[in-house]
Amino acid sequence: MIGVRMVQKVSSTRAFAKVAPHVIPALDRAVHRLTRGKVLLSAQMLPGVILTSTGARSGLPRRAPLACMPEEGGGSWILVGSNFGRTGHPAWTGNLLAHPDAEISWNGRDIPVTAVPLTGEERAAVWKTLLAFWPPYATYQARVEREIRLFRLTPKA
Numbered sequence: 001m002i003g004v005r006m007v008q009k010v011s012s013t014r015a016f017a018k019v020a021p022h023v024i025p026a027l028d029r030a031v032h033r034l035t036r037g038k039v040l041l042s043a044q045m046l047p048g049v050i051l052t053s054t055g056a057r058s059g060l061p062r063r064a065p066l067a068c069m070p071e072e073g074g075g076s077w078i079l080v081g082s083n084f085g086r087t088g089h090p091a092w093t094g095n096l097l098a099h100p101d102a103e104i105s106w107n108g109r110d111i112p113v114t115a116v117p118l119t120g121e122e123r124a125a126v127w128k129t130l131l132a133f134w135p136p137y138a139t140y141q142a143r144v145e146r147e148i149r150l151f152r153l154t155p156k157a
Helices: 001-011 014-034 091-098 120-133 136-143
Strands: 049-054 061-070 077-081 099-108 111-115 147-153
Touching: 014 049, 049 077, 049 091, 061 091, 077 091, 077 120, 091 111, 091 147, 120 136, 120 147
Parallel strands: none
Antiparallel strands: 049 061, 049 099, 061 077, 077 147, 099 111, 111 147
16 A cells, blocks of 8 residues: 555645646546546546536536546545645536536446535535545645535436
8 A cells, every 4th residue: 555655645745736737637638548438547546537528618528537536336426626736626617517417437438427516514524535535635625725626426317
């Protein structure tokens, strides 16, 4: 587990927060495309999806590789709008607030989903689980004044 702890420590640094948003998504998109949706590099440490949402202002499809936390039972996923601990909310969170119907690529399958923002006690309970799942989220939250947005994605019927 030294590898995981090392990645957690590095991912909590301010330097990582400056560099990672420019490098990791580009690499993830390229590898995902080359492997026809079967591999995400960042998913080697954390589970990940490619989220296709509708742009809040443009109305155009927007793709974002994201870490996720699959929930018990495998029927839903939690997305965390941490933005690597940077000050602003990531654009994809605004897209989901404006247009909650989206699609994820999960383990090589495209799955239509609906996103629900988590608030109140439900958010607090999920946040506690997230911190056990990936402790650097606490560092990201401590670094910013905004509340990090959480979304539950459930497959459409």
